[in-house]
Amino acid sequence: MDIELLDLTIKLFALALEKVVYEPLTQDGEVLTPVQENCLRFIYYHQTPMVKEVAAGLQISNAAVTKLIDRLEKKGLVRREYSCTDRRQILLHLTPAGSKLLENARRQSRHRLQAIVDRLDPESLVALEASLQKFLEAALINTETLDQICLRCGLAHLNECPGNLICRELTGKDRFPH
Numbered sequence: 001m002d003i004e005l006l007d008l009t010i011k012l013f014a015l016a017l018e019k020v021v022y023e024p025l026t027q028d029g030e031v032l033t034p035v036q037e038n039c040l041r042f043i044y045y046h047q048t049p050m051v052k053e054v055a056a057g058l059q060i061s062n063a064a065v066t067k068l069i070d071r072l073e074k075k076g077l078v079r080r081e082y083s084c085t086d087r088r089q090i091l092l093h094l095t096p097a098g099s100k101l102l103e104n105a106r107r108q109s110r111h112r113l114q115a116i117v118d119r120l121d122p123e124s125l126v127a128l129e130a131s132l133q134k135f136l137e138a139a140l141i142n143t144e145t146l147d148q149i150c151l152r153c154g155l156a157h158l159n160e161c162p163g164n165l166i167c168r169e170l171t172g173k174d175r176f177p178h
Contacts, residue, residue: 023105050092078098
């Protein structure tokens with residue numbers, strides 16, 4: 001396959017995932033920004049992270065994450081809580097509405113993905129899985145790149161996660177030891 005065709009194929013694949021499988025989160029007809037979605041997911045996966053941890057995880061400034069949390073709080077999706085041990089530390093929680101929004105979106109995207117996977121023959125599915133794994137291994141050749149794209153799934157971390165396997169290969173350690 002020539003590189004131009006491969007480039008086009010990968011772009012189409014990414015757009016198909018974005019448009020067909022992972023639709024943007026919406027609340028009352030309003031689409032959340034990708035950064036807002038990422039913030040909700042980070043809080044969901046890390047259960048009561050501090051603001052500074054969200055900033056580091058999303059690779060944005062503390063000021064930017066403060067504004068982001070303000071917007072999500074106004075939408076009723078996130079709430080702040082001061083730490084009992086240090087009032088300078090602010091812990092973040094998803095509200096029931098925030099959890100429900102994320103859980104519904106995850107369930108729907110997995111359902112859409114399953115419908116696509118069900119249309120593939122078993123050999124094609126095995127080949128796709130192996131090809132995606134090999135592509136990630138070729139793309140994520142250092143911990144800096146891995147850090148930039150890792151989902152930072154925290155408590156939901158799977159040892160079999162491709163990111164963790166690559167981390168283990170690069171460093172000899174799991175990304176998030178259990």
